[in-house]
Amino acid sequence: MMTGVAMVLTMVAVFGLGGYGLRLLRLADGLDPLPRLGLAWGLGFGLLGWILFPLALVGLIDAPVMAVILIISASGIIFLRPFPRWEKPGPWGWVVLAAMAAALSFDLVEAVAPPVDGDSLTYHFLRPKEMLANHAIHAVARAVDGATPLLVQMTYLAPLSLGGERAMTLWTGLSGWLALLPMFALARYWLSPSWSLALVVLAATVPAWVYGAGAGQVEARLAAFVLVAAYALARWWHDRRWSFVILLGLAAGFYAGGKFFGLVFAALCVAFMLGRGAWRPALAVAMISALAGGQWYLFHWVTLGDPFFPLSWPYLGDDRFWDLAHQTAMKTYHYASETAVPASLPWLIAYPVAATFAPYPIWEAARTGLGPAPLLLAPFAIVSAWRWRRQALRSPLLVMAMLMLAFYVVWFLTGTTQRIRHLLPLLPVVLLVLGVAAQRGGRKSVAIGLAAVIILQLVGHMVFAVNYIQRVAAHEGRDDFLRRTLVNYDAALWLNAHLGPNDKVLIGERQLLYYLQVPYYFGQLMFQAQINLLSDSSQPEADLLADMRELGITHVLIDPHLDEPGAGNGLWRAGEKLHRAGCADLVDGFKAKFFLSRTLGLGAGESHFDVLRLRQSCAAGTP
Template sequence: MMPILTTVFLIIATLGGGRIVIQILGLQNELSLSEQFGFAFVMGVGIIGWILFFPGLFGAFNTLVFFGTSLLFSLGIFLFDLKKIPIVSPFKSLGTNWFIFFVLCLVIIFDIAEGLSPPADADTMAYHFETPRQFVSSETIFPIFRAFDGITQLLTHLTYASAFALGKKESLNFWAMITGWGLPIIFFIIAKSHMATRDALIGATLLITTPAIIYSGGTGQVEPRAAMFALVAVFGLIKSTQNICCSQQRMRWILFAGINAGFFAGTKITGLIFLFSVGTIILFSREGIKHFLAFSLSAAVIGSQWYLFNWHHTGDPLFPLLWEYVTLKPGILWDKEIAAEANRAFAKDNPVPRDLFWFFAYPIRTIIQPLPAFESLRTGLGPAILLGLPFFLLTILQRREKEYFLLQKNLALTALIFYAIWFFFGPSLRVRHLLPIYPLLLLIIMLGFSQIQKNYTELKSILYAGFLGVICIQLCGHIVFSKKYVEHILSGNENTKFLEKNISGYGVIKWINSNLTKDDHILVNKRDWFFYLNIPYVSVANTLQTKIEIHQQTGNIKKFIHQLVAAKVTHAAISESIVSDGSDLTLGRLLFKIEKSGCLKKIHRIKAQERRSRTLSFDTEKNIIYGIYKFQKNICQNL
């Protein structure tokens, strides 16, 4: 019951906080009631994450502050005209679209099943939920000196911290589920103001069944949250270019766009690309310089927190991207050798050259015979854009309605600039990193789809059949993905059973929590263990860190031991297959050498099974033996 109550409380706080921002901007009379609720939720997520940075910075990251902040923002709910909330009309919008209604019901059931199940995604366990847990446990925010997923942007993660502090671990999945729904809901609200409700529903259903959304919506991945910030920001951009009565109103919409773009930048570093994309369009529009400055200032106020925080602690606001051009703080080690290791790590994510041919071929190849590195099958964007591209091209060529043409132009320019910068300069070609601009493209397609229906009524049935077919395909993927969650809920088994099936080596976690104490520190290289470890741990899952240096091919035993002692490591839990003189991993060779010298002693062995895929239950498994090792401090210090 507590997770549900916590989630409801946070929803009210989010709506209230966002509504306060809308009131401050003076835009409440420019928005319909549904737009007020939708935009309030999106901006509420952002403003809560933004405001919680400050108590975290000053060591007041405690339950009382989380509760008080949420309660204060909840008062904003009374700014809504609650008497105008419709009781029946939302259901009328479904009309006779029973297929869409059926699909949405299935999606909700699957998502609730995921929400009721314990988290088990590797990225979620490593940092999306684990970093907020560490902040709450320490009652402060602090730098996690690990490249890319440690020193990063954490605005959205602070809302997870609020859910964890108020409702413990069980509330995190529910809150992730709700914020994951924010994107398709706001898409529907925006779309239905430009097209028939049925078409807007189809677009929202295409979005919520997109593989990347299915994968990341309930796991805490930031892309769906960044996408809703991007969509609302572009809405503000579009409103500022329309025929508004006065310059003051246009400025309000520019500030609205800047705030939401700032939320994106505070959530993920690719938000900086989005800022550039929108800022470029604003600069070349009416009153461009003035609006560009206002947009930039509002985005900087909201989005700069984590860049300043990271700059203060590392010397590089974009750590480690600027290491060659800035002076890093003492103790922050990043050099050509580590940079080369990072490039090798990212090489597998970049299987094609970044040239003009692949710039145009990449979007098609991610759908038709995608390369494994794109991760299109599991976390892709689906075929909807490819299917709907002719609608967009036809409406652009015809230009029959100026309003639709201008709307599509702004959406397309934003997406194109973002894609170009991301493709040529981004570190990885994983297609899910384009999720923040996918709703913009889908909205373009649905606008074209709506216009084609009006002009070519004889094609209506064929067009609907095409999109409904895509929904069916994507729904099948959702069924496969959600199978393990539904089975777990229906079985009535304890969460431990689910975790044993979905986290490799979960038995090791249970042993560690039962046999070690808070005074121990254990060395682990399995990042999906972090969230469930109840004792202090030292991570060597990522080679791009220097607390325990394992990025060098040879390895330095004396330095390795010195760093282990400095980190107060007492034990290690490592697969026995890794600890060998012929190991491919530097960590394995170093551990083997100190074990031979008597510095490391095996005290326990645990048999576990590892499955290549947590989604496909019929996938092959292999047995792994994990060793629990204890460091012999007296011997180690004499080596």
């Protein structure tokens, strides 16, 4: 009962906050019902994450407090009246609705299952869970997935506090779909309901959306901010109202508050205004974006010494949390591994095609790609834009397209990570622009092509959902499901059964952190420096033990067994070194299920774990 109440109340609160925001911006009465509702979602979603940050900082996130906040927020929905009217779909509209229903059903079976996505279990779901348990926000001195902006994840706190895990996972499924509401609302300015809905289904079934929207990944939800920002910039471009300046600053700031790449997006929004000679609106957007998205950067600056931890080291930062060895390792191994091709003009042009049809593994396009639809629509859109070039030059879609193109150029040419899913927040705007133009340039051909792509993507979506469908059909229990779908889940069960609240385990299995019921420290090999687990570390055993003891660590989980030949990872080498030097005792060993792909069932095998108990000091010789 509370699961549904928590999810619905959070949803209405988001719309209500958006209603308050649009009312204050004097936009609520000047918009048609559907665009008003779509913009309210994007604005309200960001406002909820923003409001919950200071409350979590002081521990005011218990269920009663959360209920009061959500109820007050929900009252703003009165400013969204009148609501959009239901438009009866035509024959093709019912076909599109059927495709949407199929996709929704696949997402639903995922939403009611225990979470198994690695990133979600490492921080997207884990951080809200720990905030609720600790009644506080604690800084995590870890690069990439530790000291990261969490505005989107703050919205997960609301359903989690009121309805538990099931409410949170249902919320992520629902918010993943509602992130496309602004897309549908904007598409209706140019397209019929059927065409508009087809674009939504197209976006919601691309591999990257399927992979991330139903889990805790933020990229799909960030798309709502990009849609609102693109709309606000396009409207300001033509009528220069300050309401749209503020809306643009808020949306761009919320994107920055949810992901580092949002800083680039916000900077580009400012640059676009400066390009029009509007320095005052540009300054306003910069300041509002900083206010809307700066919470987490300020928090990390205060707690870790670096707002972009650890990117500013050694100019900013704290030597307790980072050092030269780890900075060098990040540059040498991690950053280099994130790019497969040079950041050059030829590859800038070739990347969209190559990432679709001949991707490098690091791009992760096979499981988190953006689908073939943009490439399918592009030729028709180009022909249409040329044919109606005078109208195109005056269209707000041109401004949106320019902003998306600018982001892509900066993203690629700066040599940052080339994982294609980082472009997912832009996809709805790209599909909107291409879809509107292409539909005018070849209606029948485009319709056939889009139908084929949607069918293909639905098949892929169904394959992704098979594990969840099997769980429902077999009435599979929680532990049985997790043993089958989560790598090394038995290790979490062992630790929960044998360790207590006074113990603390050093663990390198990121996907298990969410399910641990005992204190832990995540021993990531390269992204954290409080314990040196680099392969070339020559740290004396006694110093290594002292560092672990200083963090309260009592046990170490290593894979493989101590007596297995061959080099393990840095955590295994650290454990083996401590054991050999008499700094740790072997407690037990066990096996757990390992696999490379839970969706396809590939690469199944066994992991061999040992658990070590740390001594107070090192003794000479082997224990």
